[in-house]
Amino acid sequence: GAVVSQHPSWVICKSGTSVKIECRSLDFQATTMFWYRQFPKQSLMLMATSNEGSKATYEQGVEKDKFLINHASLTLSTLTVTSAHPEDSCVYICSSISYSGNTIYFGEGSWLTVV
Amino acid sequence: RKEVEQDPGPFNVPEGATVAFNCTYSNSASQSFFWYRQDCRKEPKLLMSVYSSGNEDGRFTAQLNRASQYISLLIRDSKLSDSATYLCVVNPRTGNQFYFGTGTSLTVIP
Numbered sequence: 001g002a003v004v005s006q007h008p009s010w011v012i013c014k015s016g017t018s019v020k021i022e023c024r025s026l027d028f029q030a031t032t033m034f035w036y037r038q039f040p041k042q043s044l045m046l047m048a049t050s051n052e053g054s055k056a057t058y059e060q061g062v063e064k065d066k067f068l069i070n071h072a073s074l075t076l077s078t079l080t081v082t083s084a085h086p087e088d089s090c091v092y093i094c095s096s097i098s099y100s101g102n103t104i105y106f107g108e109g110s111w112l113t114v115v
Numbered sequence: 116r117k118e119v120e121q122d123p124g125p126f127n128v129p130e131g132a133t134v135a136f137n138c139t140y141s142n143s144a145s146q147s148f149f150w151y152r153q154d155c156r157k158e159p160k161l162l163m164s165v166y167s168s169g170n171e172d173g174r175f176t177a178q179l180n181r182a183s184q185y186i187s188l189l190i191r192d193s194k195l196s197d198s199a200t201y202l203c204v205v206n207p208r209t210g211n212q213f214y215f216g217t218g219t220s221l222t223v224i225p
Binding site for chain 2: 034042043091095103104106109
């Protein structure tokens with residue numbers, strides 16, 4: 001079964017609005033989660049590392065004020081896309097890693113379309 | 116320079132063919148390497164880890180060349196169901212981040 005679960009799977013929003021995506025770890029505590037985005041026919045691009053109880057670490061070029069990450073508990077990290085624009089339309093995928101660090105568990109992805 | 120570079124393809128091969136993908140990484144201290152498979156509109160799924168000694172799982176063989184800083188994936192006797200995008204993934208050991216190659220698209224043709 002799924003180890004990491006995302007919600008919603010699909011979302012359409014109007015330009016200028018905000019969208020929150022949830023990422024939950026099931027049956028394990030994830031002190032660290034990762035947020036990726038993937039545009040059509042491109043690979044996953046790491047956006048940020050979400051650390052439980054502290055601020056997220058953003059990759060270069062990712063606007064931290066636009067992509068708000070909150071990791072308030074060991075089983076939940078959220079990504080809020082603020083003031084969404086059509087160019088933000090893509091799939092957002094979260095992941096966590098096993099205790100051994102050898103396996104990446106991915107959420108099912110959240111497909112965002114901004115109209 | 117990108118952490119991980121990969122030929123995006125596409126590779127179109129007939130059933131039964133052997134196909135190989137390569138992926139290079141920039142950080143010589145990288146410790147963990149993986150091949151993931153991603154089907155259209157799905158999340159990536161682990162195909163296999165890549166060990167220094169190389170490893171094989173059925174029709175799939177993965178190898179690591181630390182001297183040249185690349186990993187490879189060999190698929191023998193391709194099946195239609197092998198059609199997907201194959202992503203190489205590297206942990207550069209600067210944290211717990213994992214970096215992905217652009218993915219190589221494979222289509223196996225009947």
